[in-house]
Amino acid sequence: MRVHDIQAYLDRFFDRVELVGDGETEIGGPAKIESATEGQVSFVANEKYIRFIGSTGASLLIVGETAPVEKYSDRLTFLKVKDPYTAFVFVLQLFSSPRVVARPGVASTAVIGKNVTLGENLSIGDFAVIGDNCVIGDNTVVGAHSVLMEGVATGRDCLLFPGVFCYDGTVIGDRVTLHSGAVIGADGFGFAPQPDGSYIKIPQMGIVELEDDVEIGANSTVDRATMGSTVVEKGTKIDNLVQIGHNCRIGQSTVIASQAGISGSVTVGAHCMIGGQAGFAGHLSLADRTHIAARAGVTKSFSERGQAIGGFPAQPLRSQFRQEALVRNLGKMRERLDALEAELKTLRGD
Amino acid sequence: MRVHDIQAYLDRFFDRVELVGDGETEIGGPAKIESATEGQVSFVANEKYIRFIGSTGASLLIVGETAPVEKYSDRLTFLKVKDPYTAFVFVLQLFSSPRVVARPGVASTAVIGKNVTLGENLSIGDFAVIGDNCVIGDNTVVGAHSVLMEGVATGRDCLLFPGVFCYDGTVIGDRVTLHSGAVIGADGFGFAPQPDGSYIKIPQMGIVELEDDVEIGANSTVDRATMGSTVVEKGTKIDNLVQIGHNCRIGQSTVIASQAGISGSVTVGAHCMIGGQAGFAGHLSLADRTHIAARAGVTKSFSERGQAIGGFPAQPLRSQFRQEALVRNLGKMRERLDALEAELKTLRGD
Amino acid sequence: MRVHDIQAYLDRFFDRVELVGDGETEIGGPAKIESATEGQVSFVANEKYIRFIGSTGASLLIVGETAPVEKYSDRLTFLKVKDPYTAFVFVLQLFSSPRVVARPGVASTAVIGKNVTLGENLSIGDFAVIGDNCVIGDNTVVGAHSVLMEGVATGRDCLLFPGVFCYDGTVIGDRVTLHSGAVIGADGFGFAPQPDGSYIKIPQMGIVELEDDVEIGANSTVDRATMGSTVVEKGTKIDNLVQIGHNCRIGQSTVIASQAGISGSVTVGAHCMIGGQAGFAGHLSLADRTHIAARAGVTKSFSERGQAIGGFPAQPLRSQFRQEALVRNLGKMRERLDALEAELKTLRGD
Secondary structure, three states, X not given: OEHHHHHHHHHOOOOOOEEEOOOOOEOOEEOOOOOOOOXXXXXXXXXXXXXXXXXXXXXXXXXXXXXXXXXXXXXXXXXXXOOHXXXXXXXXXXXXXXXXXXXXXXXXXXEEOOOOEEXXXXXXXXXXXXXXXXXXXXXXXXXXXXXXXXXXXXXXXXXXXXXXXXXXXXXXXXXXXXXXXXXXXXXXXXXXXXXXXXXXXXXXXXXXXXXOOOEEOOOOEEEOOOOOEEEEOOOOEEOOOOEEOOOOEEOOOOEEOOOOEEOOOOEEOOOOEEOOOOEEOOOOEEOOOOEEOOOOEEOOOEOOOOOEEEOOOOEEHHHHHHHHHHHHOHHXXXXXXHHHHHHHHHHHOO | OEHHHHHHHHHOOOOOOEEEOOOOOEOOEEOOOOOOXXXXXXXXXXXXXXXXXXXXXXXEEEEEOOOOOHHHOOOOEEEEEOOHHHHHHHHHHHHOOOOOXXXXXXXXXXXXXXXXXXXXXXXXXXXXXXXXXXXXXXXXXXOOOOEEOOOOEOOOXXXXXXXXXXXXXXXXXXXOEEOOOOEEEEOOOOEEEOOOOOEEEOOOOOEEEEOOOOEEOOXXXXXXXXXXXXXXXXXXXXXXXXXXXXXXXXXXXXXXXXXXXXXXXXXXXXXXXXXXXXXXXXXXXXXXXXXXXXOOEEOOOEOOOOOEEEOOOOEEHHHHHHHHHHXXXXXXXXXXXXXXXXXXXXXHOO | OEHHHHXXXXXXXXXXXXEEOOOOOEOOEXXXXXXXXXXXXXXXXXXXXXXXOOOOOOOEEEEEOOOOOHHHOOOOEEEEEOOHHHHHHHHHHHHOOOOOOOOOEEOOOOEEOOOOEEOOOOEEOOOOEEOOOOEEOXXXXXXXXXXXXXXXXXXXOOEEOOOOEEOOOOEEOOOOEEOOOOEEEXXXXXXXXXXXXXXXXXXXXXXXXXXXXXXXXXXXXXXXXXXXXXXXXXXXXXXXXXXXXXXXXXOOOOEEOOOOEEOOOOEEOOOOEEOOOOEEOOOOEEOOOOEEOOOOEEOOOEOOOOOEEEOOOOEXXXXXXXXXXXXXXXXXXXXXXXXXXXXXHHHHXX
């Protein structure tokens, strides 16, 4: 592929893609700027990587519109765009070979239940089990060994990697990606304590709904509601080993990093970011655009939009940082106390 | 179903179920009090939900024996019981449709090993693998894709959802529920460091025993003992993504919330509650009825029964709360120090 | 097996194995010293277990070279070695029956893709799926229900338990053990935020490489690199439910305990020990032989070799312990402040 081809491709996404250098240069693939070699394309989106421009082995760099690249243009070719990071993501997509998660069609070893509605152009892998009354949308790929229990519905263009388990009644939108080991719709954790100290199980009669463009990482779990639905809204991305409890509603375009745990009946707003290993008590709500720091322990609701929250118990980050600084300086406080006591002792004439 | 039918059903569990209103009212299903509509049953167990009685759309409410409901009885029907929460759980069970995790019988695609003892009335799903010398008790359901390695024994009335993995020798009691992705009996994490810095694996020769009425959540792991058994005692309920290390013994009717991690050789008493994301150092023991707060980091044993423990390093919650309050007020302590220093400076006549 | 046989076996690993007692004693298996019975072998590696020697029911004990055992030698037999703990591990191996994870050969229900290279003496279990262009080394065992997507290569003598999922392109060395539910090579968590608040997925084009002698626990996840490889180096052991983010490099002979989470692009040195539930921010590096305490939250790099680090934000353990002691004594600091204020009030003559 020539630089001109990449430029033409990026023209579909950006108002303006400016070429500096030789559009005929052949490009074979993408690489990181510090390890790129001849014939490769890389990018600079962050000022701290500008220092690599002089020494990179790449043949093409995607840079910002105002990047000072002219002095390198005899040796390197550049494409200038408004958002070089996103442009490079498109270049990655351009070079990524199509992934075969399952072959086109329904594998002969797959088991399809009764009254199943299969869309067009499906790929259903070996040993997949599609329960009775399921609906699978067009172009959806169900990897080997994935199990959809009774009455699961997926939209179109979904990608279920091998070994995904969806409990009965799960509803999945379009373009949803589920990674291996994800368990969608297992029973919420609800037991009623009895006078003798034992527990009886509270039936978990609800379902899980994953809206369009959701992605859920490997070995993550989203529990079904007791009644009604646990909902992950449109465009939300969830990393590996995350727990979403029953009756939660996670707002749209929210991002949840690995090993975070959200207790039951929590409502998270839209466009939130939740750091890794963060945890939530149950029955809380977070306003839109809240940022929860990694490892925060959220014990109450935060209703003001756009706050950054951290620590345990979690509080606005400014307070948290102030408190951490005070703790770090406790040794000095103790020295000041010692000095005051000594001085008073002198004043007393002891 | 009429209110009279629900009353008769609850009569099986409670000494006294009092009807206030119209026993002929038709009830189609359960719902939360704030979203219930005509023909639905809900409940009030907690005083803070009493305010919803006036506005609920439900036709039937299950309430406590002393709930002041008479003024609503022209419009709504009530069943009064001692424990309305548990009564509602029974109502949920009454209305929950039986779940088909696997069809009755042994699926033609399942693989059954040699010398396997199969109970009566089993359901074994597609592609399930039952290893040599396994025993499966009556009425047990093994979901599609579940694997029992060699010599696993389950009791009767167990429910293994699709994609459960039990390593060789696992012993499972009656009425045990295992959710998708649970891994029971994987090797404990034991390696002997060698002088050259490498490790040799310590064979994990023991097994896991899950006693009657245990439930284990999706993607949780319970490791086999090095020698002997890792034991989860009768009636204990474990949420998703929980780790139970090798050689642990978890007492009966204990509840462990999501993402908690229990290191090897820990003994947890009976009737304990362990919060989400709590962690334990190895070789500890907890007395019966200990409550461990969410995210606590338990670094030593607690031998007094019935304590509430939290923080990291974990301590009795009263001390923990006092310490948290002191930390929160550190800014004020520093101001007091500043004032004292200033005053002494004045006293000194600087 | 007689004590003489065990002595002869240990002679293969140790320079000197001294017998004290009766070499003809029959030994049937290993046990913990406190629960061992006649005909069993146990060990004492730690001084605090010496007190059990007088009361153990074992017939043979493996002890250190200088252990004072002579007074017990009329009743018990001893083997003295330099490292009794490792010697006992070898004894465990001696008595452990060979585990059948899959029967020799390729199960008739397994699906083998096109252009697959199969080594000698393989065991491939029921319903295993080996994708196109995979390579499986000699003597490797692939458990039932494990899935190798396209182009996965394993070395020789590997052991994949049932239900392991390796994404396309994963490269696995010799003698690697993967436990059930491990997901190797799922997409790294990378999304580019767009001006409208939505995200576009960054293709994860790299792979995962697991070097020789790596072991990965149940339900752990190792994500593929965006470009290039996520690498777990030779001899590293990873417990259950651990997350290794994309582009990480974990050094050799490092040990990572359960539920630890390592964010993307972290470099961990060789011979490190990482405690359970520890977490890492992205793009950090740790020097060789760093010890990270359980539940530590590592927010910056530590470049000095051999440090012990803990707390959140993590710092050298000595500072962390000092800080924890100061926090524990905050109540006393406040009392001292109170006393100072009272005294000054008196001095002022209020």
